[in-house]
Amino acid sequence: MNFFSELGKYLLLMKEVFTKPDKARVFFRQIFIEFQNLGIDSLGIVIIISVFVGAVVAIQTAYNIDSPLIPLSMVGFTTRQSIILEFSPTMISLVLAGKVGSRIASEIGTMRVTEQIDALEIMGINPANYLIQPKVVAAVIINPVLIIFSMAFALFGGWLACVITGMVTSTDYITGLQGWFDGYTVFYALIKTSVFAFIITSVAGYQGYQTRGGALEVGTASTKAVVHSCILIIIFNLILTQLLLV
Amino acid sequence: MIEAKKINKSFGEHQVLKDVSVAFKQGKTNLIIGQSGSGKTVLMKCLVGLYGIDSGEILYNGRDFSRMSFRQKKAIRQEIGMLFQGGALFDYMTVEENIMFPLVMFGDMTLQKRKDRVNFCLQRVNLENANKLMPSELSGGMIKRVAIARAISLNPSYLFCDEPNSGLDPQTANLIDNLISEITKEFQITTVINTHDMNSVVEIGDNIAFIYKGELWWEGNKNTILKTENPEINEFVFASELTRKLK
Ligand SMILES: Nc1ncnc2c1ncn2[C@@H]1O[C@H](COP(=O)(O)OP(=O)(O)O)[C@@H](O)[C@H]1O
Ligand SMILES: [Mg+2]
Numbered sequence: 001m002n003f004f005s006e007l008g009k010y011l012l013l014m015k016e017v018f019t020k021p022d023k024a025r026v027f028f029r030q031i032f033i034e035f036q037n038l039g040i041d042s043l044g045i046v047i048i049i050s051v052f053v054g055a056v057v058a059i060q061t062a063y064n065i066d067s068p069l070i071p072l073s074m075v076g077f078t079t080r081q082s083i084i085l086e087f088s089p090t091m092i093s094l095v096l097a098g099k100v101g102s103r104i105a106s107e108i109g110t111m112r113v114t115e116q117i118d119a120l121e122i123m124g125i126n127p128a129n130y131l132i133q134p135k136v137v138a139a140v141i142i143n144p145v146l147i148i149f150s151m152a153f154a155l156f157g158g159w160l161a162c163v164i165t166g167m168v169t170s171t172d173y174i175t176g177l178q179g180w181f182d183g184y185t186v187f188y189a190l191i192k193t194s195v196f197a198f199i200i201t202s203v204a205g206y207q208g209y210q211t212r213g214g215a216l217e218v219g220t221a222s223t224k225a226v227v228h229s230c231i232l233i234i235i236f237n238l239i240l241t242q243l244l245l246v
Numbered sequence: 247m248i249e250a251k252k253i254n255k256s257f258g259e260h261q262v263l264k265d266v267s268v269a270f271k272q273g274k275t276n277l278i279i280g281q282s283g284s285g286k287t288v289l290m291k292c293l294v295g296l297y298g299i300d301s302g303e304i305l306y307n308g309r310d311f312s313r314m315s316f317r318q319k320k321a322i323r324q325e326i327g328m329l330f331q332g333g334a335l336f337d338y339m340t341v342e343e344n345i346m347f348p349l350v351m352f353g354d355m356t357l358q359k360r361k362d363r364v365n366f367c368l369q370r371v372n373l374e375n376a377n378k379l380m381p382s383e384l385s386g387g388m389i390k391r392v393a394i395a396r397a398i399s400l401n402p403s404y405l406f407c408d409e410p411n412s413g414l415d416p417q418t419a420n421l422i423d424n425l426i427s428e429i430t431k432e433f434q435i436t437t438v439i440n441t442h443d444m445n446s447v448v449e450i451g452d453n454i455a456f457i458y459k460g461e462l463w464w465e466g467n468k469n470t471i472l473k474t475e476n477p478e479i480n481e482f483v484f485a486s487e488l489t490r491k492l493k
Contacts, residue, residue: 022351023350026350026351110337111336114332114334114337115330115331115332115334116334116335116336116337118291118296118330118334119328119330119334119336121296121323122294122323122327122328123323123324123347123348123352124319124320124321124323124324124352125351
């Protein structure tokens, strides 16, 4: 029962969020600020995680292939498939749910408990639209860009690991990377990413917006934002995979 | 003038406002006083539409606010300025951006005109040259003054202040009270102030409505309040040793 009442409240809030912005110029300026806050500020952590996980995936794949019948270029191929299909879109989105989700929930939650949201409303502004819409729109656009960076750096990390350990030659790895490539997998990954970006920002926005009380409740809202969006990402990952790949 | 007629407001089982009828006059500082928890903030938030009311009417110069559509409300909201208890400044914006915000969202002034207006408002609250400061760099009194400047930036006809001098030292509190009172007279604003501060009551109480347990218990002004026989009022007014001695 609780779940359905939360879902209802979430949908009602989304109805307010997706209305026409009061001032187009202000809206576009906000989007660019969010590109910075949500996108460029996350680039560092995305690159670091991607390089290391890419390296680990490549090493584990190489380690598991010990049959002389399987060519070593399979390492490049398998690494590429795992990274594009699953690691970059899903795992990086989970990381972003932690980083971006908690940031949004605590920012909006603080505005709620310090009456800044009331102040917006008094001025005749729709606070849900003003605060949440630019974040959702910006993340849905910028997260796929982050994921493309993540893919590139993860594949580079894999190459680095192969070359440094000497388990696979550079030529083999690159041959594998280029083999049997289907552009649809990238499309699938980016669609997933955008859906996850919507989940992260709208759930965090909802949690922040619902906050009542004080600093303690802001903390709770931020934790809930992360936990709920992670669970939703996992569930939608399964649904989208069924819909788009099978 | 703002009139509230037979306002009722409950949160679940808990009825906070009971048949409250009260009028607030233009060009005057209208005070709502009462103990903590008596329902002052709820009444104010009902008046400005942050809370919906269960029954009753709220008239802004005769216009029935409580029955308006969202769009009509929006028009009236642009005539309303509000000073929140904690200031409620947008903490990611500078002082200047805070005051300019309503002008950006609703005006079609040029940038220069907006800057002039910001400087005028800042000057009015005696905070010249604070333009580039962030809210985190301001003292409690300065936050209130910037919040007043933001509230008057669109030239409001109605000004609401929720405990404007709570958390301030007596001198600064007095300064804020006088500032609000001056602005009210100067621009002929209908000003409504929530307070439980007796200093404000005797200084700027043009009209006073005393709320007791969610009901309008007594009405008067800064002169009559000191003479009334009403026991609940006396208990509130002469709560401290100091005021009893003065009596
Ligand atoms: N959003 C709310 N939900 C439930 N009860 C509330 C809410 N806001 C205020 N109340 C209750 O209404 C009563 C009056 O509160 P308030 O108007 O804030 O008092 P004050 O006169 O100190 O401003 C209190 O008992 C408070 O618990
Ligand atoms: Mg109060």
